[in-house]
Every structure is written in C-alpha cells, then in structure tokens.
Amino acid sequence: MNHLPIVVGISGASGAIYGVRLIKALVETQVEVMVILSDAGKGVLFHEMRMDPEQPFSDVLLASGVGPDALDRVTVLSQHQMASETASGSFLHSGMVVCPCSMKTLSAIAAGYADNLLTRSADVCLKERRPLVVVPRETPFNLIHLENMAAITRAGGVILPPSPSFYSFPATLEALVDTVVARILDHLKIEHDLIPRWGS
Numbered sequence: 001m002n003h004l005p006i007v008v009g010i011s012g013a014s015g016a017i018y019g020v021r022l023i024k025a026l027v028e029t030q031v032e033v034m035v036i037l038s039d040a041g042k043g044v045l046f047h048e049m050r051m052d053p054e055q056p057f058s059d060v061l062l063a064s065g066v067g068p069d070a071l072d073r074v075t076v077l078s079q080h081q082m083a084s085e086t087a088s089g090s091f092l093h094s095g096m097v098v099c100p101c102s103m104k105t106l107s108a109i110a111a112g113y114a115d116n117l118l119t120r121s122a123d124v125c126l127k128e129r130r131p132l133v134v135v136p137r138e139t140p141f142n143l144i145h146l147e148n149m150a151a152i153t154r155a156g157g158v159i160l161p162p163s164p165s166f167y168s169f170p171a172t173l174e175a176l177v178d179t180v181v182a183r184i185l186d187h188l189k190i191e192h193d194l195i196p197r198w199g200s
C-alpha cells in the first residue's frame with residue numbers, strides 16, 4: 001500500500017471526470033490525496049459535473065460515489081494557496097498527476113513558470129525527481145503543445161493522454177474513463193483492479 005499522499009492538480013481543460021474518477025480510485029485504496037484546483041479548472045469541473053459552483057468540491061466527490069468516510073483523506077487547495085505544503089520539496093509525497101491538463105498549464109509546466117500552487121507543485125515534482133503524470137486535453141494539438149509535451153518528457157514527466165481503450169468492452173462512461181485512470185494508477189505504482197489486465 002502507498003502511504004505517502006498523491007497530489008492531483010485539476011486545470012481548466014475539458015475532462016474533469018478523469019480527475020474526479022482518479023481521486024475516487026485513490027481514496028478507495030486508502031491513499032491521501034491533495035487536490036489543487038485552478039480557477040478555470042473549478043469552473044469547467046462544476047460545469048461538466050452539472051453542479052452549482054457555489055457547492056464545495058466535496059459535494060462533487062459525494063455525487064461521484066466517494067463514500068463520506070473517504071472524504072477525510074482528501075485535502076482541497078486552490079491555485080492561490082501558494083504557501084501550501086506541496087509548494088515545497090521538503091513535503092514528501094509519492095507523485096503528482098495533472099488531470100486534466102490544459103494547454104496553458106502544460107506550457108507553464110514546460111517553461112518552469114511556477115506562478116500558482118498547481119504549476120509550482122508540478123515544478124517541485126520535476127526538480128525532486130518525483131513522478132509527474134500529465135494528462136493533456138486538447139484536440140488537435142499544435143506544434144507549441146507538442147513541443148511543450150516533449151519538454152516535460154525530457155524533464156522526467158510522463159505525458160499520458162486521456163485516450164481510452166476499448167478492449168475491455170467498457171459499457172459505461174465511467175468504465176471508459178477508468179481505462180485511462182487505470183494507466184495513471186499504474187504509473188504511480190498503486191495497485192488497483194479498475195479494469196482487467198490483458199491476458200489475465
């Protein structure tokens with residue numbers, strides 16, 4: 001079991017459900033999660049979850065099937081809380097996932113432009129050589145997007161596009177999303193049984 005927290009940054013790209021399903025899977029395996037919401041991420045998330053932006057983020061998790069007990073394992077931070085633990089390399093954690101990652105946040109991470117808690121925490125991950133999984137969402141990609149992904153890859157991050165797979169015959173939207181979440185958990189070395197493994 002993984003005993004150190006995982007940091008999940010949610011930026012303003014479409015696909016908030018990927019971040020929410022990831023948080024659900026993490027807390028269900030007893031992992032503590034520090035969620036960092038960008039301002040745009042919060043707006044897109046509440047829109048896509050069809051919820052009132054005045055509601056707390058915990059309501060999104062509850063509506064997504066996260067049990068009330070598991071909420072104790074979630075800390076929610078905004079991009080403005082720059083003095084939070086994850087802004088420092090001295091705070092130990094097992095890695096960070098930016099999911100979904102907007103092209104703006106992608107460019108900030110690629111350039112080391114750490115002007116908010118989300119981008120600073122990703123920058124810290126790279127400098128401390130901790131796992132950083134970036135889940136970029138845009139289509140199509142222009143050359144700037146692709147070059148930013150290459151820069152993050154060279155710096156040690158993993159670009160993991162939300163490209164669902166179909167060979168496990170996902171029957172629901174959630175099951176389809178989980179084909180991506182499963183690969184993220186694999187990269188964090190967190191055991192799960194979200195989808196059957198090929199050959200099992």
Ligand SMILES: Cc1cc2nc3c(=O)[nH]c(=O)nc-3n(C[C@H](O)[C@H](O)[C@H](O)COP(=O)(O)O)c2cc1C
Pocket residue numbers: 010011012013014015038039040041044047101102103104105106137138
């Ligand atoms: C409904 C909605 C969907 C969006 N989807 C995307 C997207 O898929 N990818 C992207 O790069 N930007 C998307 N954007 C634009 C970003 O939210 C915008 O660039 C924002 O400044 C990103 O800020 P952040 O990276 O600090 O979260 C979307 C905006 C809205 C309102």
